[in-house]
Amino acid sequence: xxxxxxxxxxxxxxxxxxxxxxxxxxxxxxxxYNFQEIRTPILEDLQLFQRSVGEETDIVSKEMFAxxxxxxxxxxxxxxxxxxxxxxxxxxxxxxxxxxxERPGLQRFYYIGPQFRRERPQKGRYRQFYQIxxxxxGPSAAGSESPVVDAELLxxxxxxxxxxxxxGWTLELNSVGCANDRPIFLEALRNALKDVVGKICVxxxxxxxxxxxxxxxxKVPEDQPIIEGLPKQSDYLDxxxxxxxxEVQKVLTALGVPFVLNNRLVRGLDYYTRTAFEFTHGALGAxxxxxxxxxxxxxxxxxxxxxxxxxxxxxxxxRLVMALQxxxxxxxxxxxxxxxxxxxxxxxxxxxxxxxxxxxxxVITVGDxxxxxxxxxxxxSKTGARYALILGENxxxxxxxxxxxxxxxxxVSVVRKEIFSNISSAARDPYSxxxx
RNA sequence: GUGGGUAUAGUUCAGUGGCAGAACGCCAGACUGUGGCUCUGGAUGUCGUGGGUUCGACCCCCACUACCCACCCCA
Numbered sequence: 414x415x416x417x418x419x420x421x422x423x424x425x426x427x428x429x430x431x432x433x434x435x436x437x438x439x440x441x442x443x444x445x446y447n448f449q450e451i452r453t454p455i456l457e458d459l460q461l462f463q464r465s466v467g468e469e470t471d472i473v474s475k476e477m478f479a480x481x482x483x484x485x486x487x488x489x490x491x492x493x494x495x496x497x498x499x500x501x502x503x504x505x506x507x508x509x510x511x512x513x514x515e516r517p518g519l520q521r522f523y524y525i526g527p528q529f530r531r532e533r534p535q536k537g538r539y540r541q542f543y544q545i546x547x548x549x550x551g552p553s554a555a556g557s558e559s560p561v562v563d564a565e566l567l568x569x570x571x572x573x574x575x576x577x578x579x580x581g582w583t584l585e586l587n588s589v590g591c592a593n594d595r596p597i598f599l600e601a602l603r604n605a606l607k608d609v610v611g612k613i614c615v616x617x618x619x620x621x622x623x624x625x626x627x628x629x630x631x632k633v634p635e636d637q638p639i640i641e642g643l644p645k646q647s648d649y650l651d652x653x654x655x656x657x658x659x660e661v662q663k664v665l666t667a668l669g670v671p672f673v674l675n676n677r678l679v680r681g682l683d684y685y686t687r688t689a690f691e692f693t694h695g696a697l698g699a700x701x702x703x704x705x706x707x708x709x710x711x712x713x714x715x716x717x718x719x720x721x722x723x724x725x726x727x728x729x730x731x732r733l734v735m736a737l738q739x740x741x742x743x744x745x746x747x748x749x750x751x752x753x754x755x756x757x758x759x760x761x762x763x764x765x766x767x768x769x770x771x772x773x774x775x776v777i778t779v780g781d782x783x784x785x786x787x788x789x790x791x792x793x794s795k796t797g798a799r800y801a802l803i804l805g806e807n808x809x810x811x812x813x814x815x816x817x818x819x820x821x822x823x824x825v826s827v828v829r830k831e832i833f834s835n836i837s838s839a840a841r842d843p844y845s846x847x848x849x
Numbered sequence: 850g851u852g853g854g855u856a857u858a859g860u861u862c863a864g865u866g867g868c869a870g871a872a873c874g875c876c877a878g879a880c881u882g883u884g885g886c887u888c889u890g891g892a893u894g895u896c897g898u899g900g901g902u903u904c905g906a907c908c909c910c911c912a913c914u915a916c917c918c919a920c921c922c923c924a
Binding site for chain 1: 881924
């Protein structure tokens with residue numbers, strides 16, 4: 414048997430209803446905040462990620478699907494391609510490639526799509542996973558560095574989670590500084606670590622060499638007292654970063670978005686500056702981050718573009734869906750009427766009637782004239798139809814249709830034109846969340 | 850890449866060195882034009898794969914593979 418490859422999975426109904434629900438809600442929210450959709454290729458030049466995400470990050474150094482493409486000519490080498498491990502780099506590449514800074518004002522993009530990382534799968538982590546993300550980017554003169562932009566983005570996310578009915582999320586906030594102050598902080602951190610390196614866990618000893626910031630993120634209980642004594646990023650922010658961060662918090666408070674400061678919050682990608690944040694949710698297992706993001710004021714320049722500060726986030730859609738399922742409110746698809754043709758020659762009458770009703774927007778499933786009525790009603794009931802409509806010789810002759818409410822068992826006799834009005838009283842929004 | 854767990858029906862899982870099981874689901878009948886409840890019957894399977902031990906292996910041993918969870922790392 415051929416199976417879905419490791420770390421990938423099929424999303425089946427009815428779960429896909431939940432995915433569509435989440436995406437529809439996100440699109441609606443993006444529309445109101447004036448974000449527009451951007452679709453960048455899944456395949457990119459490997460260099461894009463080496464230069465943005467960072468050559469030394471785990472994502473690029475060992476978790477990317479990358480390969481050398483076939484050479485175009487015998488004398489040439491192939492281009493190295495990669496499946497995108499995240500979408501911000503692609504968006505910024507497109508921003509530069511199409512000179513989008515020439516467009517007036519701030520650019521606000523959103524995307525929904527698959528990303529790929531060659532990691533060992535576990536709960537909430539897949540090799541093909543889905544992100545719903547957004548980016549705000551533009552010249553400083555357009556206001557791209559404004560802390561209000563940060564706060565607004567966070568407020569939008571809070572609205573999304575609340576609007577989806579997701580309970581128990583936490584917004585963790587930090588500032589990771591900028592190119593001016595980060596080297597100073599790093600040096601202080603290294604110095605402080607030098608004295609305690611023998612006392613910390615083996616992973617942290619390795620992090621001390623590779624990525625000292627990660628030590629702050631350590632979860633080993635024994636290390637916590639030591640970490641408490643280490644320098645804090647917040648004490649090393651330069652004046653502009655500090656005021657920026659304070660302003661972000663002020664606006665957030667004014668907007669009524671709850672958050673907690675977490676000066677140990679570290680982002681895994683090299684390009685982040687200043688505001689860094691994470692929305693977490695309990696009951697997701699070890700992978701509790703549902704949204705991650707932050708500012709990347711230098712990214713455009715490091716990719717050869719103009720100065721174009723920006724901020725963005727990525728929602729782990731797989732995890733968001735899990736959180737939604739935890740909260741219990743997931744949408745269900747509904748069949749309005751199951752038409753049960755009864756007896757030879759009734760299929761054709763059923764098909765004609767189904768066409769008429771569907772034109773009115775009624776969701777119809779049609780049975781088959783060879784089915785016994787008992788079986789049709791049973792199938793209708795099991796597949797979640799609200800009504801069954803019996804269509805046999807009697808109905809064709811009399812023009813009176815037996816319309817049965819499958820929930821209550823009530824059955825009425827109606828003429829063709831009354832079918833719609835009899836069921837539409839319970840009309841519903843296909844995207845409204847209903848208790849299953 | 851590392852560690853732990855798991856692998857038996859469509860699903861969730863029992864099971865014993867000697868005939869392959871339950872519940873739910875599926876199909877059919879009781880009830881020929883009335884579902885849900887009940888009852889009766891039926892189909893389900895290379896017992897993950899490949900070796901080994903044994904008269905005999907779903908069971909014991911070895912290897913492999915896959916999945917799950919966790920670590921590293923990250924959404």
